[in-house]
Amino acid sequence: MTQSSAAAGSIAKAKPADSEKITINMGYVDLGQIDLLVAEGFYSNRTDFIRTAIRNHLATHGDALKQVVARKMLVLGLQHFSAGELEALRAAGQRLQIRVLGLASIDPDVTPELAAATIETITVLGALHASAAVKAALAGRIR
Template sequence: MADLEKVSINLGPVDLGQIDLLVDQGYYTNRTDLIRIAIRNQLDSHAADLKQFREEYYYVMGIMDFDRERLEDVLRNGAKLSIKVIGGLIVSKDVSLELAQAAFGKVKIYGIIRAPENIKKFLRQLHEEGKA
């Protein structure tokens, strides 16, 4: 099973009551089930919007993971990575900040970053620069 991230939301008492009523009536197994299905339905309704973002970068929906060897291969090929990750980007502990700076060009990350703290800061900075 893929890594899950916990998300907290605040709901008013009427919304929460309606959710509890639907759970009680057997439409959903629990509150989380209803919320997860509602989110998936909303994402499905925006499928065309999400698709347009795939064209500017190398696009991954899921988990993308880089170690030192993989980034060195990128550099040997004379490339810089332009990636968009919707899900998670993982950079292993054997990657130095210098290697990450040399290998990553444009980066957009929607989800989580798991990397050494200095690399995480660099990747977030690249992400922010792309918003300008």
């Protein structure tokens, strides 16, 4: 999906980011060591080092993570909910128990009333992308 230019005057539906920004505080010595590794060409930049370190650390816990994901019945990756899907659930009298490890996204055109009528509980380990109104309507159901 592409975004229209501002000069064209149209606004395209924004593509969800494939990552979430985090902020960390580090000691000066640790940061200096990272900068030294970057300067020596081991990593392209600080972010490259940090992402690599996190991935390597997660890999050491891979088996434990797989077991917990299976035990908690989490969807791994991206789970997206459109207004049409939620309308169909409401018409069928069904409600969702959303469990995601990754990104759960609810379309911007989903009303707070529709979300409240169709989403029983929501557990997201990662990020939840939804309008502020939908998040407010689900506040008591988000775990």
